[in-house]
């Protein structure tokens with residue numbers, strides 16, 4: 446088991462990579478006055494319920510449609526019913542949806558309870574649970590309401606990935622490809638070499654890929670927790686990806702796969718990235734069966750991007766590549782983006 450530390454403003458978070466679910470108790474408060482409450486969903490209960498039932502369990506619904514204020518309100522009501530107070534420790538056990546909602550509920554209940562996560566999807570192990578962003582969607586727009594609050598720990602057990610649905614499993618690789626593309630050419634190359642073993646869910650390979658990705662994200666977040674500068678590079682593929690997720694309902698990782706292809710094509714068009722490097726990115730996404738479809742409703746996407754919370758007035762920060770393993774951020778206006786995306790197909 447290997448650990449990575451993330452320095453948050455209020456809490457230092459420990460990411461435990463390769464740790465077993467059975468050892469969860471080691472990371473819970475030793476003080477007997479602390480009461481533990483688990484928040485999870487029905488799929489996790491189906492596979493891991495026998496272990497989790499040793500604590501009171503709050504169940505949430507599954508799917509992005511349930512990641513909303515109403516679900517958080519239900520978690521808060523259940524905490525009241527269980528007589529949770531400042532001596533309650535909340536553990537979210539699940540993918541990004543459970544963890545985003547658990548972190549949000551725990552950080553606002555009685556102005557903040559201590560909490561930790563067991564991340565159970567590949568996407569949440571490499572991305573969703575690292576970085577302290579918690580929150581829910583509002584009126585169909587992604588993560589419009591939330592907090593910055595680090596979990597005390599994130600337990601990542603590669604064995605738990607074996608019960609994950611194939612489509613969900615593959616979607617998780619998008620964020621690993623992103624980590625390599627923006628800041629680690631060696632990780633990118635490792636992915637090119639190890640795709641077949643990773644897709645067979647080889648625990649050793651998965652642990653290494655999760656570790657390398659978390660190392661990158663943790664480093665960036667420790668230096669820029671509130672996304673004032675460097676953290677923006679983590680949004681590579683997300684400007685278009687979030688809009689696609691909103692418009693089509695595809696999985697987060699799938700949408701990021703296409704979003705990265707678009708961002709790479711823009712990088713080529715702007716003269717930053719050689720075409721051959723953009724093709725490597727596309728080939729790697731395809732190797733993990735991520736969509737790289739470029740038959741897109743570009744005007745619709747641009748309209749959706751205009752409503753993104755990350756816009757700044759009439760402009761936005763676009764994350765581009767100038768080589769595999771290095772991202773650059775450029776502030777551009779929507780008018781410029783419209784021009785750049787016109788007839789972009791030539792650059793895919």
Ligand SMILES: NC(=O)c1ccc[n+]([C@@H]2O[C@H](COP(=O)([O-])OP(=O)(O)OC[C@H]3O[C@@H](n4cnc5c(N)ncnc54)[C@H](O)[C@@H]3O)[C@@H](O)[C@H]2O)c1
Nearest residue numbers: 488507540541542543565566568569572573578605608609
């Ligand atoms: N907070 C962040 O920084 C951050 C970053 C990236 C993504 N996210 C958010 O994460 C969400 C997506 O998360 P996700 O991809 O983990 O999906 P998810 O949370 O919806 O989980 C996917 C599905 O797999 C099931 N599942 C989870 N783990 C399982 C396991 N081990 N075995 C069997 N079934 C299992 C779940 O019940 C669910 O049905 C999005 O809402 C996205 O916005 C947040």
